[in-house]
Amino acid sequence: MIEDVEVTCPACWECIALTVDLSEGSAAYTEDCSVCCRPMLVRLEVAPDGDWQVDVQAEND
Template sequence: MLPSVEVQCPYCGEPIDLVVDDSAGDQRYIEDCQVCCRPIVVAVSLDEDGQPHVAVYAEDEA
């Protein structure tokens, strides 16, 4: 089962749930906000224990 994390959209500020595929290791991709539909850059990194850490950015901040 893929982990789900709640993040805040950098544009509209609404909380959104993202399903994170942590099997691919560190990654960056773009996902549209479920509320305002603007493109969010999602950065996933894994710590030493394999736990995912997710950061989100507006497209022009990344």
């Protein structure tokens, strides 16, 4: 299941859209901000009941 989510880039503070794949379960990966191109760590947590959340932080933190 693919979902779109809006997050705030931890480097430039712009609101950006990410597309996450919930069918793969929880994951952590690096993605570049579409505005400032700085890398950020994206953490996707998918619970067994289907609830999910996304957290982002600067890659160098």
